[in-house]
Amino acid sequence: MKTSITAKCRSLSPTSMILFASLMLMAVASTSWSDLLGSWYASDPRAAVYSDARAEFSRIFSQAAREHVPQQILLNKLREGEAKGVPANTLVNSLRFELALLSRAKVILGRAGFGGTFLSPVADETVKDVEVYLRSGLPDQLVSNLLSASAARHAGKQAALAACGAIMDLRAVAPMEDADSLQIGKLLLASGLPPSGYGSLALVYGLGKSRGLSHDALVHDIIINTLRSGGGLAIMNRKIVSTPISEPLPPSPAAQLVPKQHPSTRELVSGKKINNR
Amino acid sequence: MKEIGAEGTERADELDAIGEVLRGNKDAFRHIVDRYKGLVVKLSLSFLGNREEAEEAAQEIFLRVYRSLHRFSLDKKLLPWLYSIAVNHLRTAYGRMRTREERTAAVEVELTASEESDPQRLVLEDYERSSLRQAVDTLPSTLREVIVLYYYQEMRIETIGAVLNIGVENVKSRLFRGRQKLRETLQKDATLESLP
Amino acid sequence: MNEICQRVDAAIREWEHGDIPGTQNLFFIINHSRTCARCGRSYGALLPLLRRDAGEPSGLAPADQTCSTDFTNSVMRRATRAKVLRFSGSTMQTAKWALPLAGCLALLLGLGGLILQAHMHSTAERVMVSFRFEAPSASQVSLAGDFNGWRVGELILKQGQSGVWEIAVPLHTGAIYTYDFLIDGQQWIPDPHSETQVDDGFGGLASVLRL
Numbered sequence: 001m002k003t004s005i006t007a008k009c010r011s012l013s014p015t016s017m018i019l020f021a022s023l024m025l026m027a028v029a030s031t032s033w034s035d036l037l038g039s040w041y042a043s044d045p046r047a048a049v050y051s052d053a054r055a056e057f058s059r060i061f062s063q064a065a066r067e068h069v070p071q072q073i074l075l076n077k078l079r080e081g082e083a084k085g086v087p088a089n090t091l092v093n094s095l096r097f098e099l100a101l102l103s104r105a106k107v108i109l110g111r112a113g114f115g116g117t118f119l120s121p122v123a124d125e126t127v128k129d130v131e132v133y134l135r136s137g138l139p140d141q142l143v144s145n146l147l148s149a150s151a152a153r154h155a156g157k158q159a160a161l162a163a164c165g166a167i168m169d170l171r172a173v174a175p176m177e178d179a180d181s182l183q184i185g186k187l188l189l190a191s192g193l194p195p196s197g198y199g200s201l202a203l204v205y206g207l208g209k210s211r212g213l214s215h216d217a218l219v220h221d222i223i224i225n226t227l228r229s230g231g232g233l234a235i236m237n238r239k240i241v242s243t244p245i246s247e248p249l250p251p252s253p254a255a256q257l258v259p260k261q262h263p264s265t266r267e268l269v270s271g272k273k274i275n276n277r
Numbered sequence: 278m279k280e281i282g283a284e285g286t287e288r289a290d291e292l293d294a295i296g297e298v299l300r301g302n303k304d305a306f307r308h309i310v311d312r313y314k315g316l317v318v319k320l321s322l323s324f325l326g327n328r329e330e331a332e333e334a335a336q337e338i339f340l341r342v343y344r345s346l347h348r349f350s351l352d353k354k355l356l357p358w359l360y361s362i363a364v365n366h367l368r369t370a371y372g373r374m375r376t377r378e379e380r381t382a383a384v385e386v387e388l389t390a391s392e393e394s395d396p397q398r399l400v401l402e403d404y405e406r407s408s409l410r411q412a413v414d415t416l417p418s419t420l421r422e423v424i425v426l427y428y429y430q431e432m433r434i435e436t437i438g439a440v441l442n443i444g445v446e447n448v449k450s451r452l453f454r455g456r457q458k459l460r461e462t463l464q465k466d467a468t469l470e471s472l473p
Numbered sequence: 474m475n476e477i478c479q480r481v482d483a484a485i486r487e488w489e490h491g492d493i494p495g496t497q498n499l500f501f502i503i504n505h506s507r508t509c510a511r512c513g514r515s516y517g518a519l520l521p522l523l524r525r526d527a528g529e530p531s532g533l534a535p536a537d538q539t540c541s542t543d544f545t546n547s548v549m550r551r552a553t554r555a556k557v558l559r560f561s562g563s564t565m566q567t568a569k570w571a572l573p574l575a576g577c578l579a580l581l582l583g584l585g586g587l588i589l590q591a592h593m594h595s596t597a598e599r600v601m602v603s604f605r606f607e608a609p610s611a612s613q614v615s616l617a618g619d620f621n622g623w624r625v626g627e628l629i630l631k632q633g634q635s636g637v638w639e640i641a642v643p644l645h646t647g648a649i650y651t652y653d654f655l656i657d658g659q660q661w662i663p664d665p666h667s668e669t670q671v672d673d674g675f676g677g678l679a680s681v682l683r684l
Contacts, residue, residue, distance in 0.1 A: 077674070079623040080651075084661055086675045094674035125648045128619075132649050132681060136671045158647070165649075165683050172669050200300050202668070203351075207296050210351035211289075237296065241289045303553045310548050314540045322535040332540070336548050337635055343552040344605060344637070347666045369609065369636060401517070406533065409518040428525050429533045449491060456489045456522065464515050 036075050037061045046082055053088040060095050069102040070124040073131065098131075104140055105130035112147035114157045126157060133164045137171065139178055146185045155189060162195030163188045169202040180219050187227035200233050208240045291355055298346055306346075310339050313356070317363055323429035324367040326410065334370045338363045357439035364422060364440055371418075412462040420455040423448055481505055481512050488523060499527040600684065601641045605666070606654050609636030618652025618682075620644055625655060644684060651679040 037057055041047045050057070057078065064071050077098045081091040105127050109115050116122035133143055143164055150160035163185040170176060170184070188198050201223060208218040218240075226236045290308070297305035317338055321331035341362050349358055413424055422441065426432045427448075434452075438445045481502055484494050494502060503520055506512045525531035606614050616628040620642065630638035644650065651671070653661045663670045667680035 073619075076619040076622060080617075080619070080673065080679075081675055083617055083623040083625050083655075084673070084675055084677065090675060097674055129649045132651065132671060135674075136669060136681075169668050203296055203299050206351040207292055210292060210353075233300075237293070241293065304549070306552060307545055307549055310545045314544055314548075318540055318544075319535050332544065335540075336544070336551065339548045340552055341635065341637075343548075344666075345607075347668075366635065402532075405518040406521070409521065409533075412518065428522050428531050429535075431525065431531060431534050453489060453491055456519075459522070460485060460489060460516075460519060463518050 036071050037078075040075060040078065044079075044082070050082065050088050050091065053092055056092045057095065060092070060099055064099055064102070067099075067103050067106070068121075069099060069106060070127050072124060073102060073128055074098060101131045101134050102127060104134060108140060108144045108147065109157075111144060112157075112160075113151045114147060126161070129161045129164075133161075133168055136168045138164060138168055138181075142167070142178060142182050142185065145182055146189065149186050149189055153189060159189055159195045160185075162198045166198035166201050170205060173202050174205050174215060174219070176219070180224070183224060184219075184227065187224065191227050191230070191232065193232050197233060204233060204236045204240065207237070208243075211240060211243055213240065213243060288354075292351060295346060295349065295351065295355070298343070306343055309342070309355070313359060314339070316356075317359070320360065320363055320430055321367060321370075323425050324364075324371055330370070334367060335363075337370075338366050341366055357436060360436075360440040361442060364426070368418060368422070408463060408466065409459070412459050412466070415462055416455060416458055420451050420458065423451040424455040424459070427452060477505060478509060478512055481509075481516070485516055485519070488526065493526045494523065496527055499523055499529070598646045599643050600646055602644050602682070602684070603639060603641045604630070604652075604654075604664070606630060606638045606662075606664070607636060608638060608656060611638070611656050613657055614638040615655045615658075616640055616642070616652060617655060618650055618679075620650050620652065625658075630654075644682075646684045648684055650682045650684075652682065653677075653679055 037054075041051075041054065061071055061074065064074050074095060077095060078091065081094055086094070106115065106122070108130055109122055109126065114122060114126065130143060134140065143160075146160045146163050147157060150157060150163075166188060167176070167181045167185055171181065184201070204223065205218055208222060213222070222236050222239050226232070226239065291312070294305045294308040298309075314335065317335045318331055321334040321338070322328065325331050325334060338359075342359055345362060349355070413421055416424060423437060426437045426440065427434070432440070434445055434448050437448050441448070443451075484498060484502055488494060502516070502523060506516050506520060521531040521533045525533075604616055608614055614630040614632075615626060616630060617623045617625050621627055628640055628642060630640045632638050651673070653663050653673075655661055661677060663678040664680035667682060669681045670678040671681055673679040
């Protein structure tokens with residue numbers, strides 16, 4: 001007996017119809033993902049340079065599709081390599097590395113409960129955030145721990161990602177131990193500071209260094225202890241500025257300085273005048 | 278001790294202001310402008326000779342400083358860094374001043390008052406300063422900058438080195454060659470003047 | 474030329490070489506130059522330099538400059554034209570009916586990937602971000618990054634009077650971008666203003682921007 005698909009559909013329950021539509025979506029989505037590479041080859045004249053590597057690229061993109069890794073990010077890395085004139089075999093290796101980073105990012109997010117669901121997948125940007133932090137050298141465990149800590153506090157992933165960003169910037173200027181990085185990240189999450197303010201830690205470190213403070217004093221006494229006691233950036237700033245400079249300044253040049261007319265920013269920070277010391 | 282203490286406070290305030298600007302409090306940059314505007318205008322005058330040009334150049338210098346503040350290393354002193362941005366900009370500004378006559382005629386700068394009371398000598402001093410300025414303008418830029426910073430700005434050799442990012446010996450060598458060229462130019466002009 | 478003039482000539486040569494005359498000799502040279510027409514013509518203009526070298530004021534330095542508060546206000550106005558200007562861009566609403574909608578969307582083959590991409594920007598604000606690069610001697614500076622698919626030649630900076638190249642690009646907040654500048658179509662350089670740069674995977678660096 002012939003039955004059309006339409007007739008079959010008419011007899012399905014709403015739940016089954018939804019399931020069928022979702023499966024259709026999956027099939028369509030898989031197809032469209034792999035078209036990304038094809039459309040790049042078709043539309044970009046410079047892609048011809050990499051025609052010999054197409055099979056390799058295809059394997060990488062297929063693997064990305066199987067692992068549900070955002071292929072758009074992979075395509076951007078491909079385009080970056082092409083724009084920078086990178087040779088084919090280097091580009092293949094870089095794409096493999098990029099895929100590995102994106103896979104790790106997805107696993108880390110998933111473990112912390114931010115992996116999303118099929119119908120509400122994790123945003124590509126979130127995966128990209130984590131990928132950049134991993135690429136900058138942040139250990140997987142550190143990122144994972146901060147995301148878990150954020151989840152435990154019901155703080156959402158943005159705070160954890162901002163903390164990772166702050167640590168990435170701090171590590172760009174200071175030789176941070178992983179344990180200290182993690183402690184600072186967790187204290188930031190617990191501090192009540194707005195995530196937008198996390199990024200100033202690198203500046204605090206730089207300010208302290210300019211006044212001759214040691215790395216240990218800055219990391220432990222200033223940053224960690226202040227965060228631990230509930231203080232924020234203003235208190236870190238005050239602690240640093242009130243520390244005597246460890247080396248005498250060189251004699252000033254012959255030119256005279258114009259007298260200071262603007263109130264001290266310490267006054268601006270605290271909102272009230274501070275007596276001269 | 279008092280001076281070092283005062284300098285320490287001023288340095289701390291300066292770093293405060295820089296920190297505030299980098300954290301997004303743009304208004305804190307006012308502190309840096311107020312502190313250094315006199316010096317920057319004075320430097321611009323030494324290079325350009327014209328008050329209007331110098332003030333415009335000084336404003337552009339502060340804009341460059343504002344945009345480059347991210348690149349300032351907090352362990353260095355601000356003034357030499359600021360001066361090096363200024364000198365870079367003044368090189369371009371000087372080159373843009375269209376004709377040689379424009380450059381040399383623009384010596385209408387109010388200089389520190391002369392100790393000379395004899396009116397004839399004052400006129401002569403004015404003339405000599407003008408001749409010197411013209412001679413300085415003929416120097417290649419690498420020598421002119423050092424001559425202007427050392428003699429017109431009265432900067433120390435070490436500071437000039439920090440501003441131009443060259444060694445002290447290099448500064449001294451450029452001063453020597455600058456002096457030599459100035460003397461040759463002025464002597465040649467003097468010989469020409471004395472011809473019937 | 475008399476003997477005194479010869480001694481002054483010699484002293485000037487020594488001064489050129491960095492052998493600064495003592496105070497006594499300095500005033501001798503100055504006084505002689507004022508009375509001797511020949512030495513006055515040759516060295517009169519150099520006297521301020523000799524003064525400076527002998528530790529006296531040169532008399533060449535401009536007087537200490539006072540600037541009005543207008544100067545500072547003008548600088549602040551120009552400087553604080555926001556680097557990042559916020560404006561309300563259109564936002565795309567999260568599809569709250571994703572489940573039943575999914576079936577319909579499955580039929581729109583070409584938009585499949587794009588619709589899920591829209592979910593990323595569902596609540597993100599767009600802001601104009603200004604990118605600047607100092608390269609007075611470059612003939613072209615362009616910008617490329619993942620925000621424009623690394624398309625070279627699409628975002629060309631304009632050079633201002635001060636030699637700084639600049640462009641403003643609308644970007645979504647809450648995102649992280651990587652980008653670089655391309656100088657004269659040949660050299661890729663990361664942004665010296667960026668807080669962090671990462672290994673781009675090709676032996677170079679990519680600038681990171683977090684909004």
